[in-house]
Amino acid sequence: MSKNARLSLIIVAVVAVVIAGFVLFSRNNNTTAAPQSGGGKVSVVEYLDLECPSCRAAFPGVLKLKSEYGERVTFDVRHFPIPSHRNAELAAVAVEAAGAQGKRDEMFKLMFERQQEWGGQQTSQRSAFVTFAQQLGLDTAAFETALGDSALKERVLAQRTEGGKAGVTGTPTFFINGTKFTGAPTYEALKSAIDKALS
Amino acid sequence: MNRIVAWVLAVGGFVGLAASSVLTIEKIALLKNPFYVPTCSINPVLSCGSVMKTAQAEVFGFPNPLLGIAGFAVVTTLGVLLVAGVSLPNWVWIGLQVGVTFGVLFVHWLIYQSLYEIGALCPYCVVVWAVTIPIFWYTTLRNIRPAFQYHSVVLILWYLVIAGGVLQAFWFYWSSLV
Numbered sequence: 001m002s003k004n005a006r007l008s009l010i011i012v013a014v015v016a017v018v019i020a021g022f023v024l025f026s027r028n029n030n031t032t033a034a035p036q037s038g039g040g041k042v043s044v045v046e047y048l049d050l051e052c053p054s055c056r057a058a059f060p061g062v063l064k065l066k067s068e069y070g071e072r073v074t075f076d077v078r079h080f081p082i083p084s085h086r087n088a089e090l091a092a093v094a095v096e097a098a099g100a101q102g103k104r105d106e107m108f109k110l111m112f113e114r115q116q117e118w119g120g121q122q123t124s125q126r127s128a129f130v131t132f133a134q135q136l137g138l139d140t141a142a143f144e145t146a147l148g149d150s151a152l153k154e155r156v157l158a159q160r161t162e163g164g165k166a167g168v169t170g171t172p173t174f175f176i177n178g179t180k181f182t183g184a185p186t187y188e189a190l191k192s193a194i195d196k197a198l199s
Numbered sequence: 200m201n202r203i204v205a206w207v208l209a210v211g212g213f214v215g216l217a218a219s220s221v222l223t224i225e226k227i228a229l230l231k232n233p234f235y236v237p238t239c240s241i242n243p244v245l246s247c248g249s250v251m252k253t254a255q256a257e258v259f260g261f262p263n264p265l266l267g268i269a270g271f272a273v274v275t276t277l278g279v280l281l282v283a284g285v286s287l288p289n290w291v292w293i294g295l296q297v298g299v300t301f302g303v304l305f306v307h308w309l310i311y312q313s314l315y316e317i318g319a320l321c322p323y324c325v326v327v328w329a330v331t332i333p334i335f336w337y338t339t340l341r342n343i344r345p346a347f348q349y350h351s352v353v354l355i356l357w358y359l360v361i362a363g364g365v366l367q368a369f370w371f372y373w374s375s376l377v
Contacts, residue, residue: 008351015359052239082241083371084318122253122316164375170240 042073042177042197044190047163049171050092051085051119054185056112058172061187063109065194073194077108078159080171087118087125090147092156094129097146101138110136200337200345201281207337208278211330212271218326219267225323226251226262241372243320250321255312263309267327270302274334296342303335310361314368332357 046062048055066075079095081088091111098107110132118125126147133143146152163173167180174181174190177197183189229251250256256263277287277295306328313320336354340347366373 002348004349004351007349008355011352011355011359049239054239082239083369084241084243085239086318164241164371169242169375172239 042069042194043076043175044073044194045076045078045175047078047080047159047168047171047173047175049080049082049085049088050095050108050111051088051115052082052171053115053119055172056115058185059108059112061185061190064187065190069194072198078163079156080160080163080168080173081156082171085119086122089153089156090124090126091118091129093147093149093152094132094143096152096155097143097149098133098136098138100146100152101142103136103138106136107132200341200350203350204337204341205278205281207333208274209282210278211334212273212275212278215267215271215327215330215334216275218323218330219264219271222251222264222321222323222327223262223268226256226264241375243318243369243372244322250313250317250319250324253312253317255309255317266305270298271330273298292338292342295338299331299335299338302331306331310364314364318368320365320369328361329358 044065046058048058062075065073079092081092095104095107095111098104114128114132118128129147130140130144133140166175172185174185176193181190181193251262259266274295277291280287309324310328313324333354336357337350340350
């Protein structure tokens with residue numbers, strides 16, 4: 001065998017061993033940390049990405065369910081910014097920054113309503129988010145400081161990590177009393193799943 | 200070296216031609232159905248549809264795979280001639296060198312865009328990357344240093360660097376698999 005062929009085979013073999021070793025050793029830590037229900041009530045947890053069109057599509061239905069069930073069901077929205085969405089992470093931080101001034105829900109709504117203007121872009125949409133903050137009447141200086149706050153970013157990324165551990169691989173993903181909801185997240189489908197959990 | 204170059208051009212050119220054709224067909228399907236809603240997944244392959252909608256997918260004002268169809272057709276033809284034992288004049292080799300150099304630079308720009316700007320992988324694009332590199336490498340070796348011994352070692356290391364980039368860029372997805 002030529003020197004070239006031998007060295008090529010050695011490199012391929014080493015890489016194969018390293019990959020196999022890595023896969024074997026990183027197994028068995030699949031502890032599912034699915035969000036559990038709290039105190040007899042039904043809990044709905046949604047992992048979403050603000051830049052995802054199907055999350056925007058699901059949003060009005062979720063709002064409607066929230067108003068219809070009121071106290072009987074707790075709705076918890078968590079961030080799962082998908083890395084290929086350039087501005088999803090900053091958008092999530094922006095929602096939390098608005099939350100610090102008491103307008104988290106309003107910012108969620110505005111982000112989805114205007115998604116087609118800022119979503120799918122490959123440049124930073126920071127200035128668009130600051131404009132949203134102005135429209136909501138937030139303290140813009142404080143909002144901009146919060147956008148750069150590493151603690152808020154950590155919170156967003158921690159939610160994503162937690163979602164990943166619970167088995168989220170795409171958005172939107174719903175958990176009803178800790179059980180992953182499968183199927184298209186339409187208003188009707190979610191409603192019947194919640195009704196089932198309530199009864 | 201001459202035998203290797205002949206086969207790399209013939210086989211690589213044909214595979215590249217096939218991948219470019221599939222990409223062109225998909226692009227036409229996408230143009231016919233612009234309301235296609237992409238799934239939002241951390242799987243970089245599932246967001247493939249989004250790659251074709253980007254500005255980088257038509258740098259020169261028309262879909263990139265059209266360049267691939269033209270270029271790979273020439274590469275395949277020359278490869279087949281070489282396999283058949285035809286010897287090509289020097290100026291054809293110079294022309295081929297210019298073409299494959301442009302191709303390999305363009306492909307690396309696309310790799311960078313795919314990994315770090317678009318954040319998605321499209322399988323047929325990866326096939327094009329995978330054949331363009333050896334086509335460039337073996338054409339260049341034949342033209343410059345036909346006696347170079349460790350030709351496939353360099354090719355493997357080249358692939359490993361790109362695989363490392365893919366691993367790093369989509370680490371969040373890969374780590375969810377294991």
